[in-house]
Amino acid sequence: MRHINVPNKSNPDHEPSEAIKPSRRRFLQSAAAAAAVTAAPLAHAQQPAATSAPPPPTPNTAAPLMPVKLTINGHAYDMQLEARTTLLDALREYASLTGTKKGCDRGQCGACTVIANGRRINSCLTLAVMHDGDSIVTVEGLANAQTLTLSPIQRAFIDHDAFQCGFCTPGQLCSATALMDEFRAGDASAATADVRYRPPQLSDDEIRERMSGNICRCGAYPNIVAAVKTVAINKA
Numbered sequence: 001m002r003h004i005n006v007p008n009k010s011n012p013d014h015e016p017s018e019a020i021k022p023s024r025r026r027f028l029q030s031a032a033a034a035a036a037v038t039a040a041p042l043a044h045a046q047q048p049a050a051t052s053a054p055p056p057p058t059p060n061t062a063a064p065l066m067p068v069k070l071t072i073n074g075h076a077y078d079m080q081l082e083a084r085t086t087l088l089d090a091l092r093e094y095a096s097l098t099g100t101k102k103g104c105d106r107g108q109c110g111a112c113t114v115i116a117n118g119r120r121i122n123s124c125l126t127l128a129v130m131h132d133g134d135s136i137v138t139v140e141g142l143a144n145a146q147t148l149t150l151s152p153i154q155r156a157f158i159d160h161d162a163f164q165c166g167f168c169t170p171g172q173l174c175s176a177t178a179l180m181d182e183f184r185a186g187d188a189s190a191a192t193a194d195v196r197y198r199p200p201q202l203s204d205d206e207i208r209e210r211m212s213g214n215i216c217r218c219g220a221y222p223n224i225v226a227a228v229k230t231v232a233i234n235k236a
């Protein structure tokens with residue numbers, strides 16, 4: 001039986017009649033049910049994490065470590081290093097030998113020069129794992145630790161005032177030390193007039209050429225050449 005809302009003249013406040021009350025109840029019940037259905041997905045989304053899908057696994061970005069044995073300035077070092085660790089970082093960050101400087105970190109300045117198995121190298125350009133078992137000499141190893149005396153090159157640098165800020169000096173000293181050995185072994189350079197013969201002594205041009213991989217931003221080149229020449233003449 002359909003109920004129609006007819007104005008009741010006997011009821012001046014237009015209170016709904018008893019006949020329409022069931023319709024209002026049904027309307028409210030329907031609205032409540034709709035709200036419950038709408039809220040259901042939200043309630044599901046707010047479930048505790050324990051019942052939701054597990055997060056994707058975090059990728060393991062740590063590189064595996066590799067054993068590296070170095071003899072540095074006569075002392076044995078056993079290190080565990082990532083394969084990507086440069087020899088320069090191994091010296092500075094793992095062996096705590098910070099005398100070797102990081103200037104450009106790309107083989108352009110020579111501040112990182114060390115001596116590996118008797119040859120001077122830019123330690124920023126080579127990986128530590130490639131030197132497993134090698135003997136490395138850094139600026140800390142040039143002086144005689146027993147007698148506490150500087151090497152001839154170190155003494156000459158002081159005597160000739162061959163530095164200003166000193167940042168390039170460890171590399172210059174290692175480079176000049178190896179230069180002496182290379183010269184005595186008969187190695188030629190781009191400045192050697194006749195590569196079949198070792199020059200009788202190091203000229204300024206020879207020294208400049210052989211030290212050209214070491215940049216000095218303070219411009220102490222004339223004094224560096226003088227220091228190297230002094231040692232070369234005394235050792236020739």
Ligand code: FES
Pocket residue numbers: 101102103104105106107108109110111112113122123124125
């Ligand atoms: S730091 Fe190695 S060459 Fe500059």
Ligand code: FES
Pocket residue numbers: 162163164165166167168169215216217218219220
């Ligand atoms: S002394 Fe300063 S860069 Fe060489």
